[in-house]
Amino acid sequence: MIDFRSDTVTKPTPAMLDAMFNAEVGDDVFSEDPTINELQRFTADLFGKEDALFCASGTQTNQISINVHVQPGGEIICHEESHIYKYEGGGIAKNSGASVRLLQGDRGRLKLDAIKKWINNPDDVHFPLTQLVSLEDTANRGGGAIYDFEEIKKIKRFCIENNFPLHLDGARLMNALVETNIDPKIYAAEFDSISLCLSKGLGAPVGSVLLGSKDFIKKSRRVRKVFGGGMRQAGIIAAGGLYALKNNVNRLRLDHAHARQLEQELNSLEWVDSVMPVQTNIVVVILKDASKRDVIISLLLEHGIRIMAFGEGMLRMVTHLDISSEQIDQTCSTLNKLKP
């Protein structure tokens, strides 16, 4: 089976398992797990941040960050299709009692002009206090679209002037950085907090890292405990993440090349209306006939290829380290012969 549903389906390689099996561990609630401490130090240094916190998932790092930055009744500005709003089970309301201002923007990305219009006047008691702006890079619903770094810098300058923090849902941040060649430290300096997934394209089985200042991470550590995320000898899983950061970053470029190969093939097909221009490892296909979506998924499944519905008349294919160049060739040839 060639599984294009998500880059979360990857399994640890023997070398990664070896690193996990041999990991030194301790009680992380006491901050005594040497492997977790190493992963946190390594990631903080990589991004030039003061500190980092290993967490169970990207949802957890995002939700902790929101909880630290925002008071109940405060407002978060984010894209209407952002993961923090759309795919975290209403966690913003449930965990933090916060209000959300949803904005539109090209392929999951916000522009400063849109944000500017929705900063509430803090002196008018009618309005919730704007307390956080959250961006997503790459943007999942935007088909893996990358932010323009100049726009991020403008947004950050505006956040500083208005005195609220800027969070990044960087579940696939490494995909953006290998493509743009922006120095992680220079990029990360624009954000007060960053959530980075180890279990997406990087290929670790579990975990995300939250990055920020010493003070922010200290507060986040408390919230992680309250959310039930204080793990004990979790160095076993952190070792997979550390291995992934040390070994699997540059190979993301291959995933991106694979995604572009799929894009080219798909664009030549008569049943495809268009493909969102591929920027990283996500390929979103818009069908000519929306009603054919599920037939196409079933037909591909018969050929050992798994892909996912991505809303009405849309399909998503994600490339990752468990899909080889041969399998991409095989998929292209299957797609070419498909008669939906």
Ligand SMILES: *Cc1c(COP(=O)(O)O)cnc(C)c1O
């Ligand atoms: C996957 C993902 C997350 C985190 O998801 P988890 O499954 O909780 O790790 C957050 N943001 C985006 C954009 C994602 O794609």
